[in-house]
Amino acid sequence: MNGDGSLERLRREGRIVVVGASLAGLRAAETLRDKGFAGSLTMIGDEPYEPYDRPPLSKQVLLGMAPADSTALPRRRAVDATWRLGVPATGLDMAARRVRLADGDEVPYDRLLIATGVRARPWPREAEAELDGVFVLRTREEGAALARRLADGPKRVFVIGAGFTGSEIASACRERGLSVTVAERGAAPLVGALGGVVGAVAADLQREHGVDLRCGVMVTSLEGDSSGRVRAAHLSDGSTVETDVVVVSLGATRNTEWLAGSGLGAGPRGIACDAGCRAFDIRGIVTDDIYVAGDVARSPHALFGYQFLSLEHWGNAVAQAEIAAHNMISESADRLPHMWVPAFWSSQFGVNIKSVGVPSLGTEIMVPQGTLASRRFIGVYGYQGRVIGAVAFDHARWLPFYQELVETTAPFPPPFPTVDRHPDGQRPMDADFPDPSVPTHGPTVTLSGYSPADRRMTFTPAH
């Protein structure tokens, strides 16, 4: 690609294939066209739908405000692509530069973008997971099925896992007047993402809204009746909860199985790529024709000591897709790094929760604005003497200021006098994150170390 005209040829008549036709895939395709890519573009997606948005599935859709099939993503522009929808990619031949499809077809590429995202982790006991009334929530179909069941007015909804998605589901159920029990293995809701100090606020919020919240317990089994409908959940503290709807919200699994044996650095923790979104192969050598974006990617971040981060964040999927698309058709000197500062939102129990940076890296927290008791506050997280993240509960307008502190690696505690003078804000306290080796339910940022190869992956040579 160096001045011999091959990049020009790629931009004019090359073949770009995108696997995973969702948020990241679509935004990448639009960016490619925006930047003048005139060759052929093929979008491969295993879901039989055009790209749609997922965040409304646990909010507007469960509230009954919008049907699950109404969240198709608006287009920034036409992408003039060949769409292969409803067909999963099943393999990759890196040497021959071909993607294999489930229907036996092979699609050749000059550049490949992998944006296969994640899927909901199912309830681990298969027979119980198959009971009628047991749901997960990731796709449009899952959203439609759960919304339908909620509209039937179940006697009780039982949510396993109080991460962001589980908490939003519980919130929507309460808003619809349904009885809800939430079981969380950790000490509080959201504890993996925001720590115990903020988790305690989230717990109060749930209880105040009538959620029967049980923390520090595990669900040991689900029980069905003779007709195969779920009827109860059994917990590790010996209790039993009668329920007719169970929503399993135990986080996500990366969609990388189709790459097994391909030689790409793909495994259960995602696909490692460099700061320019180029995928690593299993030997830790960066490829020059395969790019990664969105939830399936793990990429090193300059602000966080170049650790590989996996971000299950809407904004990350968009930003990383744009960078990957730009880099796919650029000379190496013109490539850009993916330096997006992690940011996330959630709305639950009437509270607008937003975070920037990586709170879960923090060891200390301080509340410079608002109060925990009022549930309107800013929490700032510190790590090794610097500001590493911040969270806002109904205080979103102030967050950009704290984002700048993260971006500029400002010292922690922050040097300015706390804006509101009250005891919470005076001094940092232990942010109270659980032992990272004990998994909580679905943190949305996963730190995955410095190794580009996934060590838990078994290396199966292709030949």
Added chain:
Amino acid sequence: MVRLVVDLNRCQGYAQCAFLAPEVFVMHGEEGLLYNPEAEEAQREKLAQASAACPVQAILVDAMDAPAEAVSGER
């Protein structure tokens, strides 16, 4: 139908959209925003106003007339 999405990382809850196109955008709680991701064609004009008025330009309205280019399952 008009497809839309709000970048809620950007949204600051200023509520201009809810004021200009109340059939599509509603505030939920003190500063949360809920919106209908698929608005009626009749809302197009109001939507354009709302998205232009949003102080942080968080609202993306479909750039193309629906239905967009053919999306088929063709193999």
